[in-house]
Amino acid sequence: MKTNMFVKTHWKVLKHDFLYKFFRLRLDLVVFIIMKQVVPHNKRKFNQIFVVKREKADWRKAFKREWKELLSRVLNNDLYLTDINNWFCGCPSFLTSHFLICKHLIQQKGIVDTLFFDMVYRHHQYPFINTTSSQIIDFERSNSHNLQTALIFEVAEDENLQVCKKIYERLISTTEKVLDILKDQQDKGNFKWVKSVEKNFQPIEKMLTEITVYKRRRTMVRTFKDSSHNTLFFN
């Protein structure tokens, strides 16, 4: 596909049909216009062409003109592999053709009625051109599949939230119980016990120091490099 052309047309339509009143407009206004005008306009056009079928796609006229022109060309004794079922041809003009058509394919296809030009579909896979819209149906199917995937992700996120709540509850309860034990042993003046368990608190003390330093530097620009596992997701 010649994607550059599509992107260029998209910008041209946006600039000339929707943004022509403004000069150097702010980005939030551009986003607003895209959401409130451009997207509804394209949705309406899509519906008119593919659902209601009241309008014809812009390319059909040019396609018909090019087809008719190629029909009048003289065939030389070329030995190209031409396959009208999969719609490809080995000749160089097929490869560079905007609509993937060439005189060999068209003349092998033979006479078509005017209805053909309203029924023909262009595809990204073999057959590149035919009169079935199966690939459009495939596209719709893959879209509903994406929706299902999104739902699965939502469920997974919900489960993650439950797991996260449980972890917090467990850690808070443990910390509170440990705090009670510490205070009780302090009251009893148990210095032997506190010396033997002191090392258990090293990772927690380290985490506290890192978070304190991190909070103090909050206003400065930071990178991922500056973060440890204690501060990477700290909020």
Ligand SMILES: [Zn+2]
């Ligand atoms: Zn050809």
